[in-house]
Amino acid sequence: MLKQIEGSRAMAEAIGLCRPEVICAYPITPQTHIVEGLGEMVRTGEISKCEFINVESEFAALSVAIGASAAGARAYTATASQGLLYMAEAVYNASGLGLPIVMTLGNRAIGAPINIWNDHSDAMAVADSGWMQLFAETNQEAADLHIQAFRLAEELSMPVMVCVDGFILTHAVERVDIPEQADVDAYLPPYEPVQVLDPQDPISIGAMVGPEAFTEVRYLQHYKQTLALRLIPEYAAAFKKQFGRDSGGLLRSYRCEDAELIVVAMGSVNGTIKDTIDEMRADGLSVGLVTLVSFRPFPTAALREKLVRALNVVVIEKSLAVGMGGPLANNVDLALRNVAGAPQVHSVIAGLGGRPITKTSLHRVLRGAFVQPWEGSHFLDLNEKIVAKELHYVRKVRRSGPTAENLLRRLGQAEKAAV
Amino acid sequence: MFQVRIHGRGGQGVVTAAELLSVAAYLEGKHAQAFPSFGSERMGAPVVSFCRIDDKEIRLREPILEPDALIVQDPTLIKAIDVCQGLKPGGYLLVNSNRSLSDLHLDAVAKQLPAGHVLTVPASELALKHVGRPLPNAALLGAFARLTGIIQLQSVAAAIRDAFPEKIAAANIAAATAAHDAVASADAVAAA
Amino acid sequence: MNDRTTTLDATQKLHFYQKGTFTVGNRLVSDQQRAVQASIDRSNALTCGHRACQGCGEALGARYAMDAAMRATGGNVIAVNATGCLEVFTTPYPETSWQTPWLHSLFGNAAAVATGVAAAMRVKGRPEVRAIAQGGDGGTTDIGFGCLSGMFERNDDVLYICYDNEAYMNTGVQRSSATPPAARTATTPAMGPEPGNVFGTGKSVPKIAVAHGIPYVATATVADLHDLERKVMKAMGIHGARYLHIHVPCPLGWGSASQDTIRLARLAVECGLFPVFEAEHGVVTGSRKIRRQVPVAEYLQPQRRFAHLFSSDAGKNRIAHLQAIADRNIAEYHLLDAEGEA
Numbered sequence: 001m002l003k004q005i006e007g008s009r010a011m012a013e014a015i016g017l018c019r020p021e022v023i024c025a026y027p028i029t030p031q032t033h034i035v036e037g038l039g040e041m042v043r044t045g046e047i048s049k050c051e052f053i054n055v056e057s058e059f060a061a062l063s064v065a066i067g068a069s070a071a072g073a074r075a076y077t078a079t080a081s082q083g084l085l086y087m088a089e090a091v092y093n094a095s096g097l098g099l100p101i102v103m104t105l106g107n108r109a110i111g112a113p114i115n116i117w118n119d120h121s122d123a124m125a126v127a128d129s130g131w132m133q134l135f136a137e138t139n140q141e142a143a144d145l146h147i148q149a150f151r152l153a154e155e156l157s158m159p160v161m162v163c164v165d166g167f168i169l170t171h172a173v174e175r176v177d178i179p180e181q182a183d184v185d186a187y188l189p190p191y192e193p194v195q196v197l198d199p200q201d202p203i204s205i206g207a208m209v210g211p212e213a214f215t216e217v218r219y220l221q222h223y224k225q226t227l228a229l230r231l232i233p234e235y236a237a238a239f240k241k242q243f244g245r246d247s248g249g250l251l252r253s254y255r256c257e258d259a260e261l262i263v264v265a266m267g268s269v270n271g272t273i274k275d276t277i278d279e280m281r282a283d284g285l286s287v288g289l290v291t292l293v294s295f296r297p298f299p300t301a302a303l304r305e306k307l308v309r310a311l312n313v314v315v316i317e318k319s320l321a322v323g324m325g326g327p328l329a330n331n332v333d334l335a336l337r338n339v340a341g342a343p344q345v346h347s348v349i350a351g352l353g354g355r356p357i358t359k360t361s362l363h364r365v366l367r368g369a370f371v372q373p374w375e376g377s378h379f380l381d382l383n384e385k386i387v388a389k390e391l392h393y394v395r396k397v398r399r400s401g402p403t404a405e406n407l408l409r410r411l412g413q414a415e416k417a418a419v
Numbered sequence: 420m421f422q423v424r425i426h427g428r429g430g431q432g433v434v435t436a437a438e439l440l441s442v443a444a445y446l447e448g449k450h451a452q453a454f455p456s457f458g459s460e461r462m463g464a465p466v467v468s469f470c471r472i473d474d475k476e477i478r479l480r481e482p483i484l485e486p487d488a489l490i491v492q493d494p495t496l497i498k499a500i501d502v503c504q505g506l507k508p509g510g511y512l513l514v515n516s517n518r519s520l521s522d523l524h525l526d527a528v529a530k531q532l533p534a535g536h537v538l539t540v541p542a543s544e545l546a547l548k549h550v551g552r553p554l555p556n557a558a559l560l561g562a563f564a565r566l567t568g569i570i571q572l573q574s575v576a577a578a579i580r581d582a583f584p585e586k587i588a589a590a591n592i593a594a595a596t597a598a599h600d601a602v603a604s605a606d607a608v609a610a611a
Numbered sequence: 612m613n614d615r616t617t618t619l620d621a622t623q624k625l626h627f628y629q630k631g632t633f634t635v636g637n638r639l640v641s642d643q644q645r646a647v648q649a650s651i652d653r654s655n656a657l658t659c660g661h662r663a664c665q666g667c668g669e670a671l672g673a674r675y676a677m678d679a680a681m682r683a684t685g686g687n688v689i690a691v692n693a694t695g696c697l698e699v700f701t702t703p704y705p706e707t708s709w710q711t712p713w714l715h716s717l718f719g720n721a722a723a724v725a726t727g728v729a730a731a732m733r734v735k736g737r738p739e740v741r742a743i744a745q746g747g748d749g750g751t752t753d754i755g756f757g758c759l760s761g762m763f764e765r766n767d768d769v770l771y772i773c774y775d776n777e778a779y780m781n782t783g784v785q786r787s788s789a790t791p792p793a794a795r796t797a798t799t800p801a802m803g804p805e806p807g808n809v810f811g812t813g814k815s816v817p818k819i820a821v822a823h824g825i826p827y828v829a830t831a832t833v834a835d836l837h838d839l840e841r842k843v844m845k846a847m848g849i850h851g852a853r854y855l856h857i858h859v860p861c862p863l864g865w866g867s868a869s870q871d872t873i874r875l876a877r878l879a880v881e882c883g884l885f886p887v888f889e890a891e892h893g894v895v896t897g898s899r900k901i902r903r904q905v906p907v908a909e910y911l912q913p914q915r916r917f918a919h920l921f922s923s924d925a926g927k928n929r930i931a932h933l934q935a936i937a938d939r940n941i942a943e944y945h946l947l948d949a950e951g952e953a
Binding site for chain 1: 686687688689691692698699702703704705707709710711712713714715716717719720723724725726727728729730731732733734735740742757758760761764765767
């Protein structure tokens with residue numbers, strides 16, 4: 001049913017349709033509206049046969065989900081940023097044990113400095129933990145991906161993170177088609193565990209594994225994600241058949257057919273990039289876009305196939321691997337490793353800590369890429385003035401004080417001067 | 420695409436205003452995207468919300484830097500923030516106030532915009548009268564509908580009905596209608 | 612097995628054989644009074660073949676506790692174990708000595724994971740399957756404290772059993788917040804002006820559990836295994852958050868003889884340093900009286916972790932300080948009020 005609805009609410013309704021059995025909630029901006037919505041739906045009975053547990057920390061939230069999932073229940077939780085890090089030990093535990101938990105990650109920057117706005121640093125922090133990571137471009141896709149995620153997780157017995165841009169998606173009100181229960185039931189069968197705690201058939205789960213078998217356990221996790229490379233498009237196709245729309249999959253391309261320059265990005269920024277590309281194309285520039293939906297497993301082959309004929313690839317990402325550059329760009333490099341005649345890859349770091357990514361800035365950097373592609377990571381819209389001032393200051397003064405506060409003060413001064 | 424930016428302070432229903440506007444547009448079969456400038460919940464702090472309306476899918480996600488219309492729910496912001504930043508040449512400006520444009524020092528702005536595109540509406544007073552609380556958003560939307568024609572009053576009413584319990588909805592619809600009609604009769608006066 | 616009195620005025624009842632005492636044990640009592648462990652039908656939930664040290668108090672306590680829980684629930688138990696000695700010595704890859712469903716997640720989350728298990732059983736329509744969380748003192752009083760308190764606060768249907776051997780034993784005997792004052796551990800060495808663990812630190816999780824107002828809290832000891840079983844079975848008859856804190860000597864960590872485990876556990880009770888009590892909904896309902904009080908020194912002497920207290924005057928002072936703590940416990944829990952046995 002078509003609704004004009006807040007993203008968080010749409011996700012809650014989609015999750016509710018998946019018949020979750022145990023939901024654990026600990027609040028953190030920007031995911032609060034999702035778990036609040038779910039809590040309401042459990043209270044009113046809109047979601048039936050579900051235990052909604054208010055826990056005392058994110059670590060507890062995922063731990064409760066671990067226990068519930070191991071005991072055979074369909075378990076769900078949501079978090080972001082600091083909360084994700086607080087449950088980090090449990091994140092690795094869930095994937096190492098092979099439990100099909102689905103978790104929404106309301107992408108938010110990780111502090112310090114504390115920041116409640118959107119970027120992808122939280123997803124990147126646990127990208128290698130063994131969870132699958134799917135990034136939604138729109139709230140429609142955010143809702144749809146949760147339904148696909150449960151099926152994917154339970155088939156492979158491996159947890160899935162659905163990444164949705166905090167505020168930009170979670171708090172935006174837009175048109176979403178909420179599926180019908182019958183369609184979700186047809187698409188997503190009841191949870192049939194690969195392993196389960198059952199007094200009728202007791203097993204031990206969670207033994208220590210030494211050098212003799214640890215590699216094999218990890219290898220099988222990696223192998224399962226290669227199976228996911230096949231299942232994700234399969235389930236997206238099945239989704240289209242059941243619900244009538246394209247949603248999910250490993251990646252999709254926009255105007256890439258003859259593109260000299262291809263942009264790669266994840267999440268909601270793809271919408272803004274598409275508008276920019278249309279305007280550039282109207283000006284005769286040969287540019288296209290690949291939207292990556294599945295970050296883990298990383299669709300190396302599929303991405304290579306899309307990028308290999310371009311001259312330049314610009315990766316625009318809301319993440320920074322301090323001391324290295326762009327983690328997404330690094331992953332994209334992998335797709336083109338050892339490929340003869342491969343395009344050059346250029347890294348743009350944008351939108352950190354919620355800085356808006358504007359069409360104007362995208363035009364500037366992408367048009368610039370046609371003329372003079374750069375080396376290393378380019379920080380979009382970097383305020384070079386206050387950076388230079390800070391660098392100068394710290395060279396002069398030993399006790400220069402906290403960097404964040406200094407920059408904020410300079411920013412305030414600059415704004416006053418501008419007025 | 421028609422882009423609306425709404426300025427106000429926390430607690431004045433700025434975010435709700437953008438949402439209601441988006442629902443009204445949706446009910447008329449349009450695509451609409453509403454989102455707030457995000458921050459920690461805090462009463463009294465400046466808040467900005469945005470609403471885009473279009474006939475096709477809206478893909479753009481940046482904040483509205485060049486609005487076609489501005490709604491200012493709290494006139495004290497005019498001195499504090501450059502609320503009119505980026506307003507398009509043919510744009511609209513609607514301010515919640517019982518004072519005149521000159522009293523608000525908006526004459527210069529009004530001159531740069533087409534005639535009849537800049538308006539003040541005593542929305543807080545109308546809200547107090549009909550709703551019992553100085554929450555100006557519904558009244559402003561009613562006035563906005565009339566001012567811009569981008570959505571109809573009945574869509575605003577339907578959106579309000581969807582969002583609130585019956586009695587509160589009815590009161591807010593009354594405020595919206597009153598503001599809408601006030602603008603309509605002022606038009607009639609201006610045209611005459 | 613009946614006693615007879617003569618027609619004379621008796622000054623003492625004459626028994627021809629003793630029964631129901633520690634000496635004689637189970638053999639002469641009726642079936643109903645026997646321990647679960649004495650029964651051929653016991654579950655052996657924690658069965659033989661595990662790798663615990665000789666004389667391990669935790670293995671003893673866990674064996675009794677789990678089989679009592681299995682008896683009480685007709686075998687419907689799912690166990691969640693924190694990282695620690697119990698987890699490590701019962702699941703040496705590729706074997707397990709658990710014959711009941713068993714999950715090891717992390718060090719600090721056993722209480723939360725058990726909450727999840729309990730929720731799953733409820734939602735699956737199997738409320739007769741009960742969740743038990745187990746952890747050592749480290750995993751309970753320190754790193755697991757947040758999750759434990761959360762479980763208590765929500766009154767989740769979990770029995771949490773803490774096996775308290777008063778240090779992080781599995782990692783090499785480091786100090787925890789359950790380590791008694793003056794005890795030597797690897798991180799509170801018997802060196803310097805105040806050798807061993809510092810006085811004025813530490814926390815009583817049983818007391819904190821009582822303060823949460825949960826349906827049932829009890830302390831128990833491997834010196835009284837009947838009582839331990841009784842408390843487990845009582846706990847399994849209650850729904851909601853329950854906490855059982857079992858004192859389990861560790862020969863390795865305490866520096867005691869492996870055959871002294873039960874004796875030391877008894878001395879800890881009889882000197883007053885380990886009060887054995889029960890509480891319901893925030894109120895202490897009863898305590899196990901000390902039968903034959905002993906000075907704390909008698910308890911401390913066989914443990915090398917307290918050896919440094921016996922070689923100096925300062926050490927003697929600190930023994931006196933420990934005695935004061937024991938005396939406070941005796942007063943607080945009325946451990947000496949009644950005559951004879953509890």
